[in-house]
Amino acid sequence: MSMIGTIDVDVGEPLSLHQRILSDISERILSGAWAPGQRIPFEHELTAEYNCSRMTVNKALSQLAKAGLIERRRRSGSFVRRPQSQAAVLEIHDIRIEVEALGLPYRYERVARHRRRSSAEDRALLELAAAGPVLALECRHFAGKRPFAREQRLINLAAVAEAADEEFHAIAPGPWLIARVPWSAAEHRIRAVAADRHIAAALDIAVGAPCLVVERRTWSAEHPVTHVRFTYAAESHTLVARFTPSQG
Amino acid sequence: MSMIGTIDVDVGEPLSLHQRILSDISERILSGAWAPGQRIPFEHELTAEYNCSRMTVNKALSQLAKAGLIERRRRSGSFVRRPQSQAAVLEIHDIRIEVEALGLPYRYERVARHRRRSSAEDRALLELAAAGPVLALECRHFAGKRPFAREQRLINLAAVAEAADEEFHAIAPGPWLIARVPWSAAEHRIRAVAADRHIAAALDIAVGAPCLVVERRTWSAEHPVTHVRFTYAAESHTLVARFTPSQG
DNA sequence: ACTGCGATTATGTATATACATATTGAGATG
DNA sequence: CATCTCAATATGTATATACATAATCGCAGT
Numbered sequence: 001m002s003m004i005g006t007i008d009v010d011v012g013e014p015l016s017l018h019q020r021i022l023s024d025i026s027e028r029i030l031s032g033a034w035a036p037g038q039r040i041p042f043e044h045e046l047t048a049e050y051n052c053s054r055m056t057v058n059k060a061l062s063q064l065a066k067a068g069l070i071e072r073r074r075r076s077g078s079f080v081r082r083p084q085s086q087a088a089v090l091e092i093h094d095i096r097i098e099v100e101a102l103g104l105p106y107r108y109e110r111v112a113r114h115r116r117r118s119s120a121e122d123r124a125l126l127e128l129a130a131a132g133p134v135l136a137l138e139c140r141h142f143a144g145k146r147p148f149a150r151e152q153r154l155i156n157l158a159a160v161a162e163a164a165d166e167e168f169h170a171i172a173p174g175p176w177l178i179a180r181v182p183w184s185a186a187e188h189r190i191r192a193v194a195a196d197r198h199i200a201a202a203l204d205i206a207v208g209a210p211c212l213v214v215e216r217r218t219w220s221a222e223h224p225v226t227h228v229r230f231t232y233a234a235e236s237h238t239l240v241a242r243f244t245p246s247q248g
Numbered sequence: 249m250s251m252i253g254t255i256d257v258d259v260g261e262p263l264s265l266h267q268r269i270l271s272d273i274s275e276r277i278l279s280g281a282w283a284p285g286q287r288i289p290f291e292h293e294l295t296a297e298y299n300c301s302r303m304t305v306n307k308a309l310s311q312l313a314k315a316g317l318i319e320r321r322r323r324s325g326s327f328v329r330r331p332q333s334q335a336a337v338l339e340i341h342d343i344r345i346e347v348e349a350l351g352l353p354y355r356y357e358r359v360a361r362h363r364r365r366s367s368a369e370d371r372a373l374l375e376l377a378a379a380g381p382v383l384a385l386e387c388r389h390f391a392g393k394r395p396f397a398r399e400q401r402l403i404n405l406a407a408v409a410e411a412a413d414e415e416f417h418a419i420a421p422g423p424w425l426i427a428r429v430p431w432s433a434a435e436h437r438i439r440a441v442a443a444d445r446h447i448a449a450a451l452d453i454a455v456g457a458p459c460l461v462v463e464r465r466t467w468s469a470e471h472p473v474t475h476v477r478f479t480y481a482a483e484s485h486t487l488v489a490r491f492t493p494s495q496g
Numbered sequence: 497a498c499t500g501c502g503a504t505t506a507t508g509t510a511t512a513t514a515c516a517t518a519t520t521g522a523g524a525t526g
Numbered sequence: 527c528a529t530c531t532c533a534a535t536a537t538g539t540a541t542a543t544a545c546a547t548a549a550t551c552g553c554a555g556t
Contacts (some may be wrong), residue, residue, distance in 0.1 A: 075549040105465035183276040190487040192460040210458035212440040234440040241436040323519040
């Protein structure tokens with residue numbers, strides 16, 4: 001995976017040498033003192049500068065390379081990487097947590113639950129090759145008295161058989177799955193749509209009103225587990241994503 | 249920064265020991281063989297299992313801890329971490345690249361450019377404490393003949409003085425800034441809105457049509473650099489974010 | 497000039513070793 | 527019985543060393 005990651009550097013406290021080298025170098029890169037494309041000192045030069053062993057410098061530089069701040073070339077040295085595309089970290093919380101963070105009481109409601117053989121559309125959503133049983137759920141999440149989000153979910157019963165025995169009256173499928181299924185990958189798609197009459201009814205808004213839709217597909221060890229679509233009324237929701245290449 | 253990161257593991261090729269330990273352990277965690285909360289073998293046990301030195305095991309475990317898959321506790325050992333909130337990586341590309349990825353010709357247009365003393369609203373958007381000169385830009389990005397995105401941007405001239413001399417007729421402010429200013433942090437806010445008449449005119453869509461708005465605030469070494477708002481017509485745009493705790 | 501080869505160089509990976517530090521658990525003390 | 531102390535233990539950090547590997551440079555030979 002080629003991406004720009006993050007580096008954690010503890011501030012305050014007597015820094016370890018490793019952390020000092022990390023923060024020193026990233027500071028120099030981010031401040032622009034060391035420009036993109038420029039070669040940074042060789043390991044043996046940094047070894048002299050910090051008066052430490054090459055292993056220590058090497059570990060720090062390897063970490064900076066993994067974080068995407070520098071690029072290392074054998075025989076040539078290490079170079080400040082030109083900024084590529086921005087990679088922001090989007091934290092996607094459980095809806096209960098989001099609602100409670102707003103200081104509003106949270107309520108969950110299961111609207112419908114169907115067990116069926118997967119339709120072609122189901123298979124497309126889950127990226128499932130063969131037909132098999134799925135569980136289709138529709139739920140609503142409330143913040144105070146107002147509907148906050150509509151949830152439409154498909155669960156691949158071939159991957160999570162126990163879900164067939166759960167009514168999802170008391171617990172939302174999200175937290176239920178999180179507690180049970182270790183997931184190895186997820187893909188999110190975020191877009192804006194106009195409310196159709198189903199959305200309008202579910203969220204108690206006008207037909208045509210703008211909504212934010214977040215769809216998530218989750219895999220566990222190569223098997224599709226679930227596809228979920230959350231629809232939020234525009235006023236109720238903003239997603240926040242952050243990127244900090246250094247200094248958590 | 250407390251988040252779940254990613255681990256890069258090369259597949260194929262004769263794996264280095266380090267990578268083999270990494271992928272072995274993350275596989276066991278992600279498959280559920282080692283459940284959350286469970287203690288994983290001590291370093292000295294893994295040393296025996298892989299017949300290698302403790303340093304090698306230690307490096308791998310430290311990396312898994314940084315990636316958030318395990319938690320290390322002195323004297324007690326290392327434990328599989330319970331999944332927290334999902335952290336997805338949202339890659340935010342240059343608009344030219346996005347358009348060209350669609351196979352459409354890209355065109356850029358500068359609509360307006362004003363240099364002014366920052367208004368209260370400007371300062372709020374930039375999170376600027378004191379008043380100072382700013383550059384306000386409005387641009388449009390086209391995919392083929394159709395407007396693809398509207399860009400409204402503020403540049404803090406106190407942080408990027410050279411921007412005052414640039415007309416931004418030939419080059420979009422995004423790539424211009426990227427090439428010049430190393431950024432150290434960014435915050436994105438994503439939401440859905442209904443097109444007002446300005447948006448409708450800019451994007452050639454109906455008033456009230458749903459749009460996706462992506463706002464980004466960028467800092468460089470503690471100083472606010474720019475605030476930009478991109479508005480996309482709903483049909484034209486979907487953001488994709490991915491998370492893979494292992495196996496890039 | 498052009499080509500190929502070998503020496504040089506910087507990074508990549510692994511080892512053995514050493515000592516620091518946080519935490520636990522057992523035994524001693526009040 | 528509570529608490530205090532100390533030794534045991536697992537991780538944290540750093541060192542010196544060794545050899546592998548990839549890329550580059552310069553030199554020799556055509």
